[in-house]
Amino acid sequence: MIRRANDADIQRIIDLLHQVNMVHFEKRPDLFKPHTTKYDEAELGALLTDESKPIFVYDDGAVQGYAFCQINEVKDDILLQDIKTLYIDDICVDENARGKHVGKALFEFVRDYARSIGCYNITLNVWEGNEAASCFYKNMGMQVQKTTMETIL
Numbered sequence: 001m002i003r004r005a006n007d008a009d010i011q012r013i014i015d016l017l018h019q020v021n022m023v024h025f026e027k028r029p030d031l032f033k034p035h036t037t038k039y040d041e042a043e044l045g046a047l048l049t050d051e052s053k054p055i056f057v058y059d060d061g062a063v064q065g066y067a068f069c070q071i072n073e074v075k076d077d078i079l080l081q082d083i084k085t086l087y088i089d090d091i092c093v094d095e096n097a098r099g100k101h102v103g104k105a106l107f108e109f110v111r112d113y114a115r116s117i118g119c120y121n122i123t124l125n126v127w128e129g130n131e132a133a134s135c136f137y138k139n140m141g142m143q144v145q146k147t148t149m150e151t152i153l
Helices: 007-027 041-047 102-116 131-139
Strands: 002-004 055-059 063-074 083-093 121-124
Touching: 002 102, 007 041, 007 055, 007 063, 007 083, 055 102, 063 102, 083 102, 102 121
Parallel strands: 083 121
Antiparallel strands: 002 055, 055 063, 063 083
16 A cells, blocks of 8 residues: 555655665765665654655555655746646665565556646656666656766866
8 A cells, every 4th residue: 555654654764765875875885875864764754744745655564665756846937837747756665575566556656646736747866877777767657858967077
């Protein structure tokens, strides 16, 4: 079952955030620190009350994955069309639950949620070298919108 995350999920989400961080650290140790998370318990508690940043969890008796989302809107911009976008800030499936369609269920739930609130599109970022994530999102029907490039000095 997929549902909104609540305070009781915070510690499990922290555990999953550690898994995501280590994937990023292994790909880009020049950018990511090991054994940490992007949010602490207090920050997660605050996020759970922010309607513009819903967090969904896949719970089959235990939380097996999450999707951190952000709702972004452009209105009356001189250049851009008015648009409402759901940005997937972070998605994670527990390493022991991978291959069991948890990620697909989360993505489809988020897609349906985005449609239900009138979003035009869903966006997200994938780090170069994370082929598993890139393939997964392409299988979910996503395509490249833009590319961020860098040069290391």
